[in-house]
Amino acid sequence: xxxxxxxxxxxxxxxxxxxxxxxxxxxxxxxxxxxxxxxxxxxxxxxxxxxxxxxxxxxxxxxxxxxxxxxxxxxxxxxxxxxxxxxxxxxxxxxxxxxxxxxxxxx
Amino acid sequence: xxxxxxxxxxxxxxxxxxxxxxxxxxxxxxxxxxxxxxxxxxxxxxxxxxxxxxxxxxxxxxxxxxxxxxxxxxxxxxxxxxxxxxxxxxxxxxxxxxxxxxxxxxxxxxxxxxxxxxxxxxxxxxxxxxxxxxxxxxxxxxxxxxxxxxxxxxxxxxxxxxxxxxxxxxxxxxxxxxxxxxxxxxxxxxxxxxxxxxxxxxxxxxxxxxxxxxxxxxxxxxxxxxxxxxxxxxxxxxxxxxxxxxxxxxxxxxxxxxxxxxxxxxxxxxxxxxxxxxxxxxxxxxxxxxxxxxxxxxxxxxxxxxxxxxxxxxxxxxxxxxxxxxxxxxxxxxxxxxxxxxxxxxxxxxxxxxxxxxxxxxxxxxxxxxxxxxxxxxxxxxxxxxxxxxxxxxxxxxxxxxxxxxxxxxxxxxxxxxxxxxxxxxxxxxxxxxxxxxxxxxxxxxxxxxxxxxxxxxxxxxxxxxxxxxxxxxxxxxxxxxxxxxxxxxxxxxxxxxxxxxxxxxxxxxxxxxxxxxxxxxxxxxxxxxxxxxxxxxxxxxxxxxxxxxxxxxxxxxxxxxxxxxxx
Numbered sequence: 323x324x325x326x327x328x329x330x331x332x333x334x335x336x337x338x339x340x341x342x343x344x345x346x347x348x349x350x351x352x353x354x355x356x357x358x359x360x361x362x363x364x365x366x367x368x369x370x371x372x373x374x375x376x377x378x379x380x381x382x383x384x385x386x387x388x389x390x391x392x393x394x395x396x397x398x399x400x401x402x403x404x405x406x407x408x409x410x411x412x413x414x415x416x417x418x419x420x421x422x423x424x425x426x427x428x429x
Numbered sequence: 430x431x432x433x434x435x436x437x438x439x440x441x442x443x444x445x446x447x448x449x450x451x452x453x454x455x456x457x458x459x460x461x462x463x464x465x466x467x468x469x470x471x472x473x474x475x476x477x478x479x480x481x482x483x484x485x486x487x488x489x490x491x492x493x494x495x496x497x498x499x500x501x502x503x504x505x506x507x508x509x510x511x512x513x514x515x516x517x518x519x520x521x522x523x524x525x526x527x528x529x530x531x532x533x534x535x536x537x538x539x540x541x542x543x544x545x546x547x548x549x550x551x552x553x554x555x556x557x558x559x560x561x562x563x564x565x566x567x568x569x570x571x572x573x574x575x576x577x578x579x580x581x582x583x584x585x586x587x588x589x590x591x592x593x594x595x596x597x598x599x600x601x602x603x604x605x606x607x608x609x610x611x612x613x614x615x616x617x618x619x620x621x622x623x624x625x626x627x628x629x630x631x632x633x634x635x636x637x638x639x640x641x642x643x644x645x646x647x648x649x650x651x652x653x654x655x656x657x658x659x660x661x662x663x664x665x666x667x668x669x670x671x672x673x674x675x676x677x678x679x680x681x682x683x684x685x686x687x688x689x690x691x692x693x694x695x696x697x698x699x700x701x702x703x704x705x706x707x708x709x710x711x712x713x714x715x716x717x718x719x720x721x722x723x724x725x726x727x728x729x730x731x732x733x734x735x736x737x738x739x740x741x742x743x744x745x746x747x748x749x750x751x752x753x754x755x756x757x758x759x760x761x762x763x764x765x766x767x768x769x770x771x772x773x774x775x776x777x778x779x780x781x782x783x784x785x786x787x788x789x790x791x792x793x794x795x796x797x798x799x800x801x802x803x804x805x806x807x808x809x810x811x812x813x814x815x816x817x818x819x820x821x822x823x824x825x826x827x828x829x830x831x832x833x834x835x836x837x838x839x840x841x842x843x844x845x846x847x848x849x850x851x852x853x854x855x856x857x858x859x860x861x862x863x864x865x866x867x868x869x870x871x872x873x874x875x876x877x878x879x880x881x882x883x884x885x886x887x888x889x890x891x892x893x894x895x896x897x898x899x900x901x902x903x904x905x906x907x908x909x910x911x912x913x914x915x916x917x918x919x920x921x922x923x924x925x926x927x928x929x930x931x932x933x934x935x936x937x938x939x940x941x942x943x944x945x946x947x948x949x950x951x952x953x954x955x956x957x958x959x960x961x962x963x964x965x966x967x968x969x970x971x972x973x974x975x976x977x978x979x980x981x982x983x984x985x986x987x988x989x990x991x992x993x994x995x996x997x
Binding site for chain 2: 353374375377378379380381382383385393394395396397398399400402403406407408409410411412414415416417
């Protein structure tokens with residue numbers, strides 16, 4: 323039986339397919355002033371990596387149990403592009419970094 | 430009877446709306462084309478039914494301003510046509526189930542039906558209908574296939590009794606339905622897949638972006654200049670000028686009516702930039718100088734929109750836009766701004782947070798000149814040489830970046846990450862491109878022409894009353910001292926509030942040097958939104974933020990203009 327390992331979407335390689343395990347909550351607190359230094363990764367009560375963004379990830383097919391294939395990622399911490407079923411979805415780096423997938427070790 | 434067209438973003442609701450009502454509205458191939466609702470009517474039996482094109486939504490909990498509109502609309506609909514992208518059944522059905530839980534009858538339009546065939550997707554429509562408990566009709570919004578069928582089955586719409594207490598249970602049900610009705614067969618790799626793969630690749634994507642932007646720019650100039658050189662200029666010169674000269678003679682070559690209608694004669698003839706009468710400059714600016722570029726810009730934009738290129742550009746630009754406190758999706762309103770800032774500010778609704786909307790709207794108003802202004806800048810400043818036009822654009826771009834960097838550091842609030850569905854490439858349906866172009870061009874003529882004529886009239890009246898000397902003297906310290914412009918330039922700068930293209934036209938008789946033209950047009954572009962944008966900014970941002978944005982604009986314009994005066 324092939325060994326499984328867990329990665330985030332940003333760690334996956336292009337062409338790899340994995341199954342979503344979970345979407346991590348942002349451990350940080352609300353970043354307000356100076357959010358730019360953190361690449362605009364601020365968080366609010368509604369958005370950020372809170373329930374709202376998880377709900378939209380879900381709606382776009384990125385939720386536990388779903389198979390996703392990484393198509394590419396842009397340089398300099400750019401977005402990760404995925405294939406989910408028949409659709410392509412781009413996920414910003416910070417959010418992609420919190421989506422954990424399980425891939426086969428052979429990949 | 431009020432019927433709502435609801436569904437995920439970019440499933441073709443607006444295309445279906447156009448088909449149902451015969452009213453043309455803007456459709457594109459990217460999520461978030463429709464940010465506000467549009468209403469129309471069609472005949473349903475003996476009744477006139479009202480139908481509403483609702484902005485797309487993924488869930489029934491709003492995550493951005495456009496989705497808020499959708500959720501709000503649902504409260505008073507009598508019937509929902511749930512538009513479903515047949516090629517993405519699973520994701521779309523989640524919203525369908527949510528709609529079925531509500532107390533409103535639903536019919537499902539299985540749209541983009543034609544696309545399922547070449548994607549190797551087979552859907553058992555009868556089975557789907559049975560499982561959902563409401564009518565399901567395959568449709569193709571762009572061609573109109575299935576529309577008749579859809580209308581005839583509206584009376585069968587029902588409210589099935591279903592409820593899913595948790596999100597997980599709902600997804601499980603969706604998975605179960607999809608498993609039963611959909612089967613996949615082998616599909617061939619097409620040109621679209623190849624092109625999609627290349628544009629997703631960082632290097633390939635950058636190459637394609639440069640190619641697309643360069644080609645677009647070239648096409649816009651080529652078509653714009655072509656129309657001016659071969660259509661509008663000859664028409665005005667050969668047909669209109671002789672008529673105006675006759676009228677001028679009939680009016681006695683002078684007097685009140687002459688100066689209102691025809692304006693000043695320059696060397697005994699009509700100079701369409703300088704005469705400034707209603708029938709000379711008043712018609713020439715909108716119809717001959719600006720309209721050709723409106724046509725060429727919106728033609729190019731329409732094609733880019735319908736091909737589905739813009740979301741890819743958004744992904745490519747994401748890292749850069751983050752530095753400005755935005756994310757990649759903000760590039761779409763920004764590009765719309767090169768046509769007109771009004772729809773561009775509206776389109777910032779696709780951004781999730783208030784902070785992003787404020788930054789995006791402010792940056793658009795400062796750094797993105799609309800097509801009318803650009804046409805006039807190219808026409809007037811271009812006479813001095815292309816390098817001066819480049820200086821204007823360069824200054825605007827640098828200001829856009831620097832102000833973005835500053836706003837990102839200073840504006841409170843949060844900016845979420847990009848999360849964007851990338852639609853497949855599609856060959857633009859030419860009929861749709863043509864209709865959209867007509868919609869935008871006729872909109873320009875309808876809305877801009879009266880304001881341009883009004884502005885020219887106001888200019889003439891104020892000139893006669895001597896108000897302009899007053900303005901020029903008051904503003905002299907800033908205009909002459911800081912910006913190094915003759916004090917009379919204050920008048921066109923003040924008129925820029927009404928129409929910026931007219932304001933550039935007013936610079937023509939002032940005999941400014943090339944440097945002064947660069948400074949005055951840059952300041953004109955940045956310092957204040959035109960009245961139409963002003964109103965939209967107030968509506969979208971609220972009065973306080975609008976005033977804040979305006980303050981930033983004025984400060985930025987004075988600093989940039991002052992610097993240009995020192996450096997150039």
